Amino acid sequence: MKRFVVKHVAFLLLTLSAVSFLVFTLNEFSPGAVARKILGAYATQEQVDLLTKQMGLDRPVLVRYVEYVKTLASGDLGYSTRFKLPVRDVIFKHLANTALLAAVAFACIVPLSTVLGVVAGMREASRLDRGILMFSTVIASIPEFALGVFLASVFVVWLGWLPGTATLVAGGGWSVAAQLVLPVAVIVLFDSGYVVSMIRASMVEVMQRPYIRTAVLKGLPFRAVILRHALRNAMLTPVTIIMLQINYLIAGVVVVETVFAYPGFGRMILEAALFKDIALIEAGALVAVFLAVVTNILGDLAYRLLDPRIRA
Amino acid sequence: MTDGPLLDVRDLRIAYTTRAGEAVVIPGVSFQLKAGEALGLVGESGCGKSTVALSIVRYLGRAGRITGGSVRFEGRELTTLGEAGLRAIRGRRIAMVYQDPMASLNPVMTVGRQLMEAPMTHEGVSTSAARARALTMLAEVKLADPEAVMDRYPHQLSGGQQQRIVIAMALITGPALLIMDEPTTGLDVTVEAAVLDLVRELRSRHHSAILFISHNLGSIVRVCDRVAVMYRGELVEEGPVRRIFTNPRHPYTRGLLDCLPTLGSDKRQAPLVPIAGQVESALARPQGCGFAGRCGHVETGRCTSRPIPSATVCGEPDHRVVCVRADELPRWTRRRGADVAQEAGGPGEPMVAVQHLTKIYEPRRRRFRGPRRPVRAVSDVDVVAARGRTLAIVGESGCGKSTVAKVLSGLEVATSGKVILDGIEVGALAIDARAAALKRKLQMVFQNPDSTLNPSHTVGYAIGRALRRLRGGAATDAAAGIARLLDVVKLPPAIAARKPRHLSGGEKQRAAIARALAGDPDVIVADEPVSALDVSVQAAIVNLLTEIQAARGATLVFISHDLAVVRYLADTVAVMYLGTVAELGPVERVFAPPYHPYTEALLSAVPVPDPDHAVARILLEGRVPRADEIPRGCPFATRCPRRVGPVCDETPPPVQRFGDHRIACHIPGDELLRLQTALVQPRAVER
Incomplete structure (x- = not known):
C-alpha cells in the first residue's frame, strides 16, 4: 500500500511538472507576444515593449519557467486579466x-x-x-x-x-x-x-x-x-x-x-482561452490535469479494493 | 424413500434452439443410478456427456430444452419441477463438481464464505454453525490448516487445493447425488491421483451416489462401479466396470480402449489404434447406427437401415449394448506387446545435445509488489536427443520442461550452458539471431493449436508462408507444396482454403504439424502436443508423429506430463523435477526399476484403464516448492517418500550411472531396485 501511494504521488508530481512546462511554453510560443496578448490589439508598440520589459519577458524561457514554478509554489497563481481578480479567487x-x-x-x-x-x-x-x-x-x-x-x-x-x-x-x-x-x-x-x-x-x-x-x-x-x-x-x-x-x-x-x-x-x-487570459489558462490547465491524475489514482484504488487478486 | 433407483433417467431428449431451427442433441438416453452407486459416463468431447449431466439439474442455458422423457430423482420428477423446487434440490440433494476449479470459484469471495453459503441457504443454520461445518469439510478433504484456508481467495490456492474446495463445497450438505464433470482434467497426474483417491474415500464415508463424467477411462476405473459409454448423444454400451473393460461389445468402446496408450506398451510393440474419423455431429443422425460411419465392423443394410435396439449381452444380464453385431464380434483382447522389450538399438549420433543448461529468469519488478528473487527455471540439465530418435521430457507443471523447449527453439536464451544443434551452438542464439537455415532445422509444435494458428489466415496461407520463409520457394510451387504437406498429415487438400475456426481440434493440430514440417526440419520440438486433445485424436496425432519421424528420419523432442504417452512414443526419457533431471535413460530402463523415487511416484499416479490393475499408490505429500525457493540439497527432498535423512536436505544428490541410465539420488541403485521390485509392475495382468 505504501508503495502504491509513493508511486502514484511521484507520478502525479511528474505529470504536473510536465504539463505546466508544456502549457507555459505553448503560451509563450503561440502567435503574438505575451505582452500583446495581455494588452490587446489596440495598444501601441511602445506600450507592448514597456510591458515586455516590466514583466521580464525578454529573458530566456527556462529562466522564466523556473520563476513561474517558484511563484506557483508560493501559492500565487497570478492575476486574471479577464476577471480583474487574482486567479486563485476566480478559479x-x-x-x-x-x-x-x-x-x-x-x-x-x-x-x-x-x-x-x-x-x-x-x-x-x-x-x-x-x-x-x-x-x-x-x-x-x-x-x-x-x-x-x-x-x-x-x-x-x-x-x-x-x-x-x-x-x-x-x-x-x-x-x-x-x-x-x-x-x-x-x-x-x-x-x-x-x-x-x-x-x-x-x-x-x-x-x-x-x-x-x-x-x-x-x-x-x-x-x-x-x-x-x-x-x-x-x-x-x-x-x-x-x-x-x-x-x-x-x-x-x-x-x-x-x-x-x-x-x-x-x-x-473557455472564456480564459477566448480572452487570452494566460495566467488563468495556465492555472486552469494545471487544475484539470491534477484532477485527471487524481481520478485515475482513485480508479486504481477502487479496483484494488474490489479485486483481491491484485492486492498482494 | 422407496426401493426404486435414486436417479431414473428415461428416454431423456434434449434439443437446442439454433438459427437453423431445433437441433436434437440427445435423442433419448436412459439410465438408472442406485443410492450410493458410482456411474461413469465416458465418450469423446461432443458426445453429450455434460449436456446429460447438466440437464439433470436443469441447467441448459437459454437455448437448451428438455423435449421429452423423464428424470426422476428420489421419486420426484425433475423435468417439470418449478424454480423453487429446483433450488431446494440443487446444492442440497444434488451437488456438482466441475472441470477447471479455478473458474468455478468466485474470484472475489473468500473460500470460507463460498463454503458456508450452501448450509446457510438450505438449512438456515447460523454463521458460526456454517463455519464449523465448513472447517470440518476442509479437514475431510485433507487441506492442511483449514482455519487459514477459510480466509483465502481462490487464486491463493493451487489447482489441486481448489478442486478439493469445490469437492468440499459439494459435499457439505450431504447430497444424495454428486455429479462430477471431468473433475481431474487439466490437473497434474500426481494431483489427479490424489483427488481420485479422495473421491473414493469420501464416497465410502458419505454414501453419495456419483455420476462421474470423464473422457479418461483410467480415472473412471478408479472411482466407478458401472460405466456408460456415450456416442452422438446416445448410450451405446452400459455395464459394470469389469465387464466393460474385459469384454467390451460395442466397437466404439473397443475403439476408446484401443487408442489409450498404457504403461506396458510402446510403439515398437503394440501400436495405438485410433478410431477412424472424428466425432460426427449429433444432428443429421443417420437411420441406423450412429457410429456406422466410423465403425470397422459396419455391415451396410443391417447396421444402417433402421434404429438399433438395445440388447443384453449374452450371459451378462447387467451388461447392455446397442449394436446389432455385438454377439458376432470376436472377443476383445487388450493390446499387448511382446514380453521381450525391444531395445531401440545403439545410442545413435547426437542431433541435439543440451549441456549443463541453466536458465534463470531475472526478477521483473511487478506493480504493487515487492522485489522477487531470481527464478531458476532450469539448472544444469544434460540431455541428448539422437538423430532420428525421440527424446521425451516428462514432469509436472513447473518442472522446467517447457523452458528447455523454449531455449531449444530460441524463444528464450540460455543463461549458461550449451545447446548444440547438429554441431552448431545455439543456446545463446535467440530466434532472431538464428540464420534461416538454422531456423529450418528446428521447428516447434505447441500444446494449443488454437493459439498457434492465426485465426484470420487460412491454413493454406499459414503453411505457404512457412514454406516461403524456410524454403524460399517460388509462389507457383507453394500450392503443390501445401497439398503435399497436408497429405503428409492426412488432411484433405480442401482444408487449405479453410480458416482455423472451421477445423476440429485434431485437424488444427495436424495443420500446425504440417506448418512445422514445411521447412523439412531435422528436429521437431513438440510441447504437450496432445494434452488438449481427446484420447482418440491423441492416438491419431501420436501415430502421425511416429510415422513422420520414421519417414523423414527427424529427431523428435516430445514434452509431456502424460507418462503413458511418453512410454509409448519415446526412445529416451528425461524425468524433470524443479528444473533438474531426476532420471534419464532409454525408455525401457526408465520405466523399470530402479526408478528415481519421483519417477516411481509419477508412475504410481498414472490412471490405468484396467480394473484388475493394482499398484501400491505413492502419494506425494506437500506441494512443489516454488522455483525461487529450491531446496539446497535434493530438489525432491521436501516431498520424497523415500527420504533417507538430513543428507537429502543438505547435499545435492549424486548422479548414479548404470550404463546409459542415470538417477540423481542418495539411495544406491541396488537398494532402490530391492525396494521397488516388491511393487507390482505397472503392466496389464494376464487373465
Whole structure:
C-alpha cells in the first residue's frame, strides 16, 4: 500500500511538472507576444515593449519557467486579466460551482447506471435488457446541447416548471436547487447512457462465467446469485471507467455549462482561452490535469479494493 | 424413500434452439443410478456427456430444452419441477463438481464464505454453525490448516487445493447425488491421483451416489462401479466396470480402449489404434447406427437401415449394448506387446545435445509488489536427443520442461550452458539471431493449436508462408507444396482454403504439424502436443508423429506430463523435477526399476484403464516448492517418500550411472531396485 501511494504521488508530481512546462511554453510560443496578448490589439508598440520589459519577458524561457514554478509554489497563481481578480479567487469559485454540479450528477449516475446495467445484463437478450440497451444507446448518441435544448423547451418553455438558466444566483423566484435540475438531468442522461452500456456488457460476460453456474447449482436464490456473486465481479472492469467520469464531469461539461449559463470551471477555461487570459489558462490547465491524475489514482484504488487478486 | 433407483433417467431428449431451427442433441438416453452407486459416463468431447449431466439439474442455458422423457430423482420428477423446487434440490440433494476449479470459484469471495453459503441457504443454520461445518469439510478433504484456508481467495490456492474446495463445497450438505464433470482434467497426474483417491474415500464415508463424467477411462476405473459409454448423444454400451473393460461389445468402446496408450506398451510393440474419423455431429443422425460411419465392423443394410435396439449381452444380464453385431464380434483382447522389450538399438549420433543448461529468469519488478528473487527455471540439465530418435521430457507443471523447449527453439536464451544443434551452438542464439537455415532445422509444435494458428489466415496461407520463409520457394510451387504437406498429415487438400475456426481440434493440430514440417526440419520440438486433445485424436496425432519421424528420419523432442504417452512414443526419457533431471535413460530402463523415487511416484499416479490393475499408490505429500525457493540439497527432498535423512536436505544428490541410465539420488541403485521390485509392475495382468 505504501508503495502504491509513493508511486502514484511521484507520478502525479511528474505529470504536473510536465504539463505546466508544456502549457507555459505553448503560451509563450503561440502567435503574438505575451505582452500583446495581455494588452490587446489596440495598444501601441511602445506600450507592448514597456510591458515586455516590466514583466521580464525578454529573458530566456527556462529562466522564466523556473520563476513561474517558484511563484506557483508560493501559492500565487497570478492575476486574471479577464476577471480583474487574482486567479486563485476566480478559479476556486468556479471550481466550487462545478464541484456542486459534478457531485450531484455523480451521485445520480453511479446508482442509476449500476442498477440499469446490472438488471439489463443479468438476463441477456431479455425484453428488459433490450429495452435498457435501446434507451442507453439512444440517450448516449444525442449530443449534450440537443438534449439540453430539448429538455429546456419541454420543462421551461412549454411546461414552465423549471428555470432555463442556472446562474446560481437565487433570483427570479427560482431556488438554486431548481436551477440545478436541468443541467444535472442533461449530464446524467448523457453520461449514464455510456456507463450503463459498459456495466451491462461486463455483467453479461460475468453471467456466463462458471462460478455463476456454481452459485446457481448451489441452489441460491437468483437475487443472492446476482448480489453476492455477480455484482462485485461485474463492477471490476467498469469501476475505473466510472472514476474517469469525475474527470469528465469537472473539466468536460463546457457545453452544458454554456447552454444553461452555469458559472462553472469548463466555461471559465473557455472564456480564459477566448480572452487570452494566460495566467488563468495556465492555472486552469494545471487544475484539470491534477484532477485527471487524481481520478485515475482513485480508479486504481477502487479496483484494488474490489479485486483481491491484485492486492498482494 | 422407496426401493426404486435414486436417479431414473428415461428416454431423456434434449434439443437446442439454433438459427437453423431445433437441433436434437440427445435423442433419448436412459439410465438408472442406485443410492450410493458410482456411474461413469465416458465418450469423446461432443458426445453429450455434460449436456446429460447438466440437464439433470436443469441447467441448459437459454437455448437448451428438455423435449421429452423423464428424470426422476428420489421419486420426484425433475423435468417439470418449478424454480423453487429446483433450488431446494440443487446444492442440497444434488451437488456438482466441475472441470477447471479455478473458474468455478468466485474470484472475489473468500473460500470460507463460498463454503458456508450452501448450509446457510438450505438449512438456515447460523454463521458460526456454517463455519464449523465448513472447517470440518476442509479437514475431510485433507487441506492442511483449514482455519487459514477459510480466509483465502481462490487464486491463493493451487489447482489441486481448489478442486478439493469445490469437492468440499459439494459435499457439505450431504447430497444424495454428486455429479462430477471431468473433475481431474487439466490437473497434474500426481494431483489427479490424489483427488481420485479422495473421491473414493469420501464416497465410502458419505454414501453419495456419483455420476462421474470423464473422457479418461483410467480415472473412471478408479472411482466407478458401472460405466456408460456415450456416442452422438446416445448410450451405446452400459455395464459394470469389469465387464466393460474385459469384454467390451460395442466397437466404439473397443475403439476408446484401443487408442489409450498404457504403461506396458510402446510403439515398437503394440501400436495405438485410433478410431477412424472424428466425432460426427449429433444432428443429421443417420437411420441406423450412429457410429456406422466410423465403425470397422459396419455391415451396410443391417447396421444402417433402421434404429438399433438395445440388447443384453449374452450371459451378462447387467451388461447392455446397442449394436446389432455385438454377439458376432470376436472377443476383445487388450493390446499387448511382446514380453521381450525391444531395445531401440545403439545410442545413435547426437542431433541435439543440451549441456549443463541453466536458465534463470531475472526478477521483473511487478506493480504493487515487492522485489522477487531470481527464478531458476532450469539448472544444469544434460540431455541428448539422437538423430532420428525421440527424446521425451516428462514432469509436472513447473518442472522446467517447457523452458528447455523454449531455449531449444530460441524463444528464450540460455543463461549458461550449451545447446548444440547438429554441431552448431545455439543456446545463446535467440530466434532472431538464428540464420534461416538454422531456423529450418528446428521447428516447434505447441500444446494449443488454437493459439498457434492465426485465426484470420487460412491454413493454406499459414503453411505457404512457412514454406516461403524456410524454403524460399517460388509462389507457383507453394500450392503443390501445401497439398503435399497436408497429405503428409492426412488432411484433405480442401482444408487449405479453410480458416482455423472451421477445423476440429485434431485437424488444427495436424495443420500446425504440417506448418512445422514445411521447412523439412531435422528436429521437431513438440510441447504437450496432445494434452488438449481427446484420447482418440491423441492416438491419431501420436501415430502421425511416429510415422513422420520414421519417414523423414527427424529427431523428435516430445514434452509431456502424460507418462503413458511418453512410454509409448519415446526412445529416451528425461524425468524433470524443479528444473533438474531426476532420471534419464532409454525408455525401457526408465520405466523399470530402479526408478528415481519421483519417477516411481509419477508412475504410481498414472490412471490405468484396467480394473484388475493394482499398484501400491505413492502419494506425494506437500506441494512443489516454488522455483525461487529450491531446496539446497535434493530438489525432491521436501516431498520424497523415500527420504533417507538430513543428507537429502543438505547435499545435492549424486548422479548414479548404470550404463546409459542415470538417477540423481542418495539411495544406491541396488537398494532402490530391492525396494521397488516388491511393487507390482505397472503392466496389464494376464487373465
